[in-house]
Amino acid sequence: MSMYERKNELKVVIVGGGVAGLSLANMLEKASINYSLLEAHPDLASQVGASIALLPNGLRCYHHLEEASESIRHKLNLRGQEGKILSRGSNLTFSAQLEKRLGYPQIFTERQQLLRILHNNLKDKSCCVTNKRVVRLELCQDRVQVHSEDGSLYEGDVVVGADGTHSIVREQMLRLIPKSILKTPDISPISADVRCMFGISENVESLLRDSEDMITYPGRSYLIISGPGHRTYWFLFESLNKAIRGTSLPRYSEEDEIRMVKRYASDHVGSSTTFQDVYQHRVKSVLVPIEEFVSTRWSYDRIITIGDSAHKIDPISGQGGNNAIEDAATLVNSLTRWLSSHHSREESIATILSTVQACRINRMRQLAKEAHLLQSILTQKAIASQIVSKYFLPALGIDNILLRRINAICVEAPHINMLPIPAKQRSTPFNDELSSRLKNNQRLRQSTWNLFIGFMVICCYSLMFHHSPFFGNILS
Ligand SMILES: Cc1cc2nc3c(=O)[nH]c(=O)nc-3n(C[C@H](O)[C@H](O)[C@H](O)COP(=O)(O)OP(=O)(O)OC[C@H]3O[C@@H](n4cnc5c(N)ncnc54)[C@H](O)[C@@H]3O)c2cc1C
Numbered sequence: 311m312s313m314y315e316r317k318n319e320l321k322v323v324i325v326g327g328g329v330a331g332l333s334l335a336n337m338l339e340k341a342s343i344n345y346s347l348l349e350a351h352p353d354l355a356s357q358v359g360a361s362i363a364l365l366p367n368g369l370r371c372y373h374h375l376e377e378a379s380e381s382i383r384h385k386l387n388l389r390g391q392e393g394k395i396l397s398r399g400s401n402l403t404f405s406a407q408l409e410k411r412l413g414y415p416q417i418f419t420e421r422q423q424l425l426r427i428l429h430n431n432l433k434d435k436s437c438c439v440t441n442k443r444v445v446r447l448e449l450c451q452d453r454v455q456v457h458s459e460d461g462s463l464y465e466g467d468v469v470v471g472a473d474g475t476h477s478i479v480r481e482q483m484l485r486l487i488p489k490s491i492l493k494t495p496d497i498s499p500i501s502a503d504v505r506c507m508f509g510i511s512e513n514v515e516s517l518l519r520d521s522e523d524m525i526t527y528p529g530r531s532y533l534i535i536s537g538p539g540h541r542t543y544w545f546l547f548e549s550l551n552k553a554i555r556g557t558s559l560p561r562y563s564e565e566d567e568i569r570m571v572k573r574y575a576s577d578h579v580g581s582s583t584t585f586q587d588v589y590q591h592r593v594k595s596v597l598v599p600i601e602e603f604v605s606t607r608w609s610y611d612r613i614i615t616i617g618d619s620a621h622k623i624d625p626i627s628g629q630g631g632n633n634a635i636e637d638a639a640t641l642v643n644s645l646t647r648w649l650s651s652h653h654s655r656e657e658s659i660a661t662i663l664s665t666v667q668a669c670r671i672n673r674m675r676q677l678a679k680e681a682h683l684l685q686s687i688l689t690q691k692a693i694a695s696q697i698v699s700k701y702f703l704p705a706l707g708i709d710n711i712l713l714r715r716i717n718a719i720c721v722e723a724p725h726i727n728m729l730p731i732p733a734k735q736r737s738t739p740f741n742d743e744l745s746s747r748l749k750n751n752q753r754l755r756q757s758t759w760n761l762f763i764g765f766m767v768i769c770c771y772s773l774m775f776h777h778s779p780f781f782g783n784i785l786s
Pocket residue numbers: 325326327328329330331348349350351360361362363364442443444445472473474475477478506508545616617618619625627628629630631632633634
């Protein structure tokens with residue numbers, strides 16, 4: 311059987327039309343693999359007030375986004391109380407520095423805009439169906455059945471849960487795993503020890519137009535980013551007194567939001583701008599707990615989870631969505647490899663799907679820990695974090711530290727194997743473009759730097775005997 315016929319044989323059902331689901335839909339279309347995408351909401355790109363940074367690792371998997379998005383080149387500054395600059399970004403913008411190294415910039419856009427681009431880019435939009443809330447999965451001998459709330463039934467060879475943190479696909483997958491196989495850690499607890507108010511404001515005149523500012527205060531931090539069209543994307547992270555877990559994760563009301571704004575209204579987020587100034591000009595805002603988990607079980611039989619349904623990391627590192635795109639690329643690579651392999655019959659779909667977790671889980675665990683650590687530092691959770699954020703980060707330069715770390719994260723990114731890698735001028739190649747000798751050299755250089763940074767930070771934390779349920783693992 312030719313590869314073309316095999317492709318026509320395979321049918322994928324994607325549950326969820328967020329970053330993960332729509333990225334996967336685009337990649338499957340490019341690979342000529344049949345799919346249906348089911349989205350619970352009536353609209354594929356609703357405005358929830360969220361912005362998203364696309365980084366070179368996400369853009370590499372999906373490079374046409376770069377041309378499609380309006381992009382502002384930012385300088386990255388770190389500010390302390392009174393909005394005083396602790397570390398000023400270098401003259402070359404952060405985005406330009408990334409582009410020089412890796413060939414791709416950093417782009418901030420609205421999540422709604424990103425989803426629109428992904429949807430518009432699909433040639434056959436009839437594969438995406440809205441108002442389909444999936445409620446149940448059933449495994450049959452050679453296919454999987456997907457039931458939606460309105461009684462409709464979809465069938466496929468593979469079902470992909472791209473349905474976010476509280477994934478029904480993950481829940482149904484765990485229900486279908488025989489008790490004898492299911493291990494306790496498969497039911498990974500979701501925890502949160504930070505909450506975040508985020509939003510989009512317009513015409514905050516006193517803010518600089520080309521800046522991305524991280525502002526650190528005891529117990530809280532801000533990220534303020536200038537966006538296209540005189541918009542400002544902003545985030546206020548507040549450290550919770552006690553970590554919350556699993557089912558007790560709260561939903562916050564408008565009153566909670568107002569109380570939080572009152573508490574921090576006078577915080578300076580720029581040299582002459584307070585949080586109140588930014589909030590007053592909001593178009594949309596929302597307060598949510600920052601949920602964190604990395605699932606220990608991403609797939610079973612013909613079912614797989616990707617994106618936030620498999621891992622949810624603190625957004626401060628800007629890696630959640632970019633890694634949802636990486637998950638989709640890894641899954642498509644596994645499927646196309648299987649379809650083109652002469653030995654495909656010997657490898658079951660379940661095995662193919664399990665390779666995605668094997669490729670990705672260590673990276674996601676590492677990224678989750680790093681994002682958590684960065685957040686603990688910026689929200690000055692312990693006195694040690696105050697030392698790190700006030701002295702250590704300014705001394706080394708916030709953009710220097712983040713640039714090196716983002717660089718190291720990005721070079722590990724996959725690309726879509728069936729598509730050519732675009733020729734880009736850059737100083738640092740991605741790992742999969744290197745021979746193994748050069749790869750080892752690059753890793754060695756990076757590890758030395760990581761060891762130095764890690765050592766300094768861990769020393770500070772160890773000195774303070776800082777503990778948190780999530781962070782504890784890093785120190786142990
Ligand atoms: C404040 C904040 C800032 C962030 N900033 C960044 C950033 O700068 N860079 C970055 O890379 N990441 C960022 N992230 C993370 C990023 O937004 C997420 O990792 C990413 O959106 C995950 O995409 P997803 O498709 O996996 O899940 P989601 O975006 O949650 O999409 C899931 C989709 O599934 C649908 N769905 C749910 N249940 C069902 C069902 N039963 N049936 C059918 N459909 C269903 C939902 O309606 C939704 O459309 C941020 C996150 C937050 C909270």
